[in-house]
Amino acid sequence: xxxxxxxxxxxxxxxxxxxxxxxxxxxxxxxxxxxxxxxxxxxxxxxxxxxxxxxxxxxxxxxxxxxxxxxxxxxxxxxxxxxxxxxxxxxxxxxxxxxxxxxxxxxxxxxxxxxxxxxxxxxxxxxxxxxxxxxxxxxxxxxxxxxxxxxxxxxxxxxxxxxxxxxxxxxxxxxxxxxxxxxxxxxxxxxxxxxxxxxxxxxxxxxxxxxxxxxxxxxxxxxxxxxxxxxxxxxxxxxxxxxxxxxxxxxxxxxxxxxx
Amino acid sequence: xxxxxxxxxxxxxxxxxxxxxxxxxxxxxxxxxxxxxxxxxxxxxxxxxxxxxxxxxxxxxxxxxxxxxxxxxxxxxxxxxxxxxxxxxxxxxxxxxxxxxxxxxxxxxxxxxxxxxxxxxxxxxxxxxxxxxxxxxxxxxxxxxxxxxxxxxxxxxxxxxxxxxxxxxxxxxxxxxxxxxxxxxxxxxxxxxxxxxxxxxxxxxxxxxxxxxxxxxxxxxxxxxxxxxxxxxxxxxxxxxxxxxxxx
Numbered sequence: 144x145x146x147x148x149x150x151x152x153x154x155x156x157x158x159x160x161x162x163x164x165x166x167x168x169x170x171x172x173x174x175x176x177x178x179x180x181x182x183x184x185x186x187x188x189x190x191x192x193x194x195x196x197x198x199x200x201x202x203x204x205x206x207x208x209x210x211x212x213x214x215x216x217x218x219x220x221x222x223x224x225x226x227x228x229x230x231x232x233x234x235x236x237x238x239x240x241x242x243x244x245x246x247x248x249x250x251x252x253x254x255x256x257x258x259x260x261x262x263x264x265x266x267x268x269x270x271x272x273x274x275x276x277x278x279x280x281x282x283x284x285x286x287x288x289x290x291x292x293x294x295x296x297x298x299x300x301x302x303x304x305x306x307x308x309x310x311x312x313x314x315x316x317x318x319x320x321x322x323x324x325x326x327x328x329x330x331x332x333x334x335x336x337x338x339x340x341x342x343x344x345x346x347x348x349x350x351x352x353x354x355x356x357x358x359x360x361x362x363x364x365x366x367x368x369x370x371x372x373x374x375x376x377x378x379x380x381x382x383x384x385x386x387x388x389x390x391x392x393x394x395x396x397x398x399x400x401x402x403x
Numbered sequence: 404x405x406x407x408x409x410x411x412x413x414x415x416x417x418x419x420x421x422x423x424x425x426x427x428x429x430x431x432x433x434x435x436x437x438x439x440x441x442x443x444x445x446x447x448x449x450x451x452x453x454x455x456x457x458x459x460x461x462x463x464x465x466x467x468x469x470x471x472x473x474x475x476x477x478x479x480x481x482x483x484x485x486x487x488x489x490x491x492x493x494x495x496x497x498x499x500x501x502x503x504x505x506x507x508x509x510x511x512x513x514x515x516x517x518x519x520x521x522x523x524x525x526x527x528x529x530x531x532x533x534x535x536x537x538x539x540x541x542x543x544x545x546x547x548x549x550x551x552x553x554x555x556x557x558x559x560x561x562x563x564x565x566x567x568x569x570x571x572x573x574x575x576x577x578x579x580x581x582x583x584x585x586x587x588x589x590x591x592x593x594x595x596x597x598x599x600x601x602x603x604x605x606x607x608x609x610x611x612x613x614x615x616x617x618x619x620x621x622x623x624x625x626x627x628x629x630x631x632x633x634x635x636x637x638x639x640x641x642x643x644x645x646x647x648x649x650x651x
Binding site for chain 2: 191231
């Protein structure tokens, strides 16, 4: 379980996170949503220790990340996998080498077993035929899948995804969403996703956290979003006509059910 | 400006503290080291040979044209050319050229990794990114730049010899005699030792600018330019200090 207690982060006196309290449940797909500039990425960077908060605690099963030494943080990071917005695959390595790299650095397995594990991870994301290619030779969706394979190679407890669908077409976005969701269930990971994509929210979001101007404005499940009366959340979620219509349809269905 | 200089020096020192630690996996470090020698060193051999050959030839022509006088001994051209090539051209000027070629390569490579979050990805995995990326570059340059400098000395002198032989600007025997006159082996070691210091400057300064690059491709370009400017200035300052220390 990851618990955030009164998390604050300022840059040059400007407060970006204004005291956030969140509990990310174990084995679930947690989504952080919010407008651009609301503090989502800063929150994620604090969670993985790439930024140090100004105030507050980040507890990983009771271990406070904000008070960890560099060595302890390194150990904790071995339990984390991360899918970056731009995939962040190593340009100089092939797709296979990218997936093999964390295993080579940290896994106690034999070389043969490491190769087998890397191949398994590539198979899991349907990239077994593309292992020999360099990141510059594959598509954006394939890059995301390769990055997921790399993130899960060490069997992490926590998976972080920063805008996993950015720059992808709707169909590929669905594939990535399903992959993340399936992997979360398969490995009982705690997954935290930063996203703008409302399709992802509706498809895979088990717990949703809506951040507005550095504060946690709303939290709940994807079902609860539909019936929420939070104005800021509604403005954000139902900004598109499509979702407005979906909500209207759901409400109409609900009222007809109540009448009958 | 002073504050910014102090801040950069502090940042550089802290980065070096992260760099000079035991590699997390020696086999990975050795593989990176060999790859960097190949990429940064071996790939620079041709440019070193070409530049040194022609500059060596030009030095001989210029000296011959400018100090040709009945009162000067005929071996002066060979002697002076050798001293210039060994003492300053092959060690200092060649390292300034390498600061441009190799330094900008290092800064842009690490800078691109920074802005595309590849360095963050390493950190998230628990890899000491500074040590993993920078130490092999420092080690490979400090090993291979002295080799390039030795190549440069040899090619510079061959260039001078060739211009005497083919350009017929002076008797080859006089040039050879000059090359062998008053030779001090220490000068060669002095030049090689200087190049080790310069290799350290090139690799660490370029890595520093790349590692702390922020923004996009424009900022990476800027970091690369700044690294070349800063390493060139530092090489010249170090040259003066080392010359005073070792020759003074």
